[in-house]
Amino acid sequence: MVLYSLRRVLAGLALTVLVTLITFLLLSRSFEDMIATILGPDATPEKIAETMHARGYDRPLLLQYGEWLGHVIRGDLGVSAYTSLGVGPIVLQRMSVTLSVIVPALVVSVVLSILLGVWSASRGGVVDRVAQGISLIGHLIPELLIAIILVFVVAVTLHVLPATGFTSLVDSRSAWLRSITLPAIALIVGGMANITAQIRGAMIVELRKDYVRTLRTSGLSPRSIVIKHALRNAGSPALTVMSLEFLALLSHSVIIENVFALPGYGSFAFSASLQIDVPVIMGVTLVSVLLVTVVNLAADLANGWLNPKARLH
Numbered sequence: 001m002v003l004y005s006l007r008r009v010l011a012g013l014a015l016t017v018l019v020t021l022i023t024f025l026l027l028s029r030s031f032e033d034m035i036a037t038i039l040g041p042d043a044t045p046e047k048i049a050e051t052m053h054a055r056g057y058d059r060p061l062l063l064q065y066g067e068w069l070g071h072v073i074r075g076d077l078g079v080s081a082y083t084s085l086g087v088g089p090i091v092l093q094r095m096s097v098t099l100s101v102i103v104p105a106l107v108v109s110v111v112l113s114i115l116l117g118v119w120s121a122s123r124g125g126v127v128d129r130v131a132q133g134i135s136l137i138g139h140l141i142p143e144l145l146i147a148i149i150l151v152f153v154v155a156v157t158l159h160v161l162p163a164t165g166f167t168s169l170v171d172s173r174s175a176w177l178r179s180i181t182l183p184a185i186a187l188i189v190g191g192m193a194n195i196t197a198q199i200r201g202a203m204i205v206e207l208r209k210d211y212v213r214t215l216r217t218s219g220l221s222p223r224s225i226v227i228k229h230a231l232r233n234a235g236s237p238a239l240t241v242m243s244l245e246f247l248a249l250l251s252h253s254v255i256i257e258n259v260f261a262l263p264g265y266g267s268f269a270f271s272a273s274l275q276i277d278v279p280v281i282m283g284v285t286l287v288s289v290l291l292v293t294v295v296n297l298a299a300d301l302a303n304g305w306l307n308p309k310a311r312l313h
Helices: 004-040 045-055 060-074 087-123 127-138 143-157 174-209 212-217 222-259 267-273 278-305 308-312
Strands: none
Touching: 004 045, 004 060, 060 267, 087 127, 087 174, 087 222, 087 267, 087 278, 127 174, 143 174, 143 222, 174 222, 212 222, 222 267, 222 278, 267 278
């Protein structure tokens, strides 16, 4: 298990270096545009070249990337080209806002999807049709439309929850819960669609296998067969879907944060890309890849625990 984990960590680090290097090389084509935007309407080719030289953007690209990577290893992500504020603290603060919405949404989605998927696969009938209906609704209705409906009905019409804004958990637990409820619900509907469908399908396959019939003839209770045996074997592919769903929620955060005016990671990354703020984009890319690596590593370790054969691949 240790070697299995080590291989995954090294692969994640290699992926991080590769992705950030490619991102930096692609952004290098925009160095002059960024400097021109910073200088404003009075920018001339001479001033742009002078500023490029002063900031070191005219040096060999691999040398610039190597210096950036060296600073990253020491915990320094640089400063914004526009605000001169540290990239690291801003990215982490924005990411904390996004994760405070995504993580509760994913946890609720997983719990409800497991209950609904297992129930529909083992019972069938009306419950199965309800599970399929929820999956269909989640696939057909985009998060943007769900968010707008929630704002109009719950916030504007009923005045139950706030439509916009974010309160930190440190400041007030109740206000934090109220501020993330609507964004989380908008994400939960779409999240349940994929996870429920996967768990339902995997459970149906497991419950039709020979070992389940053997367990039934041996006198084990249906609940024990479903929970202790079938669900564990069906959990491996479901974990992969859960990790992918987390990444999907992270990408959907751009839409949700703009609808509910949340100062989160997605809207911050979108603004940085519009401004061509190279240091911020590099910091956002780095944190995103590391987060993807951690989530995939957690899914791989869980798969390795559930299915020892997975450690061999």
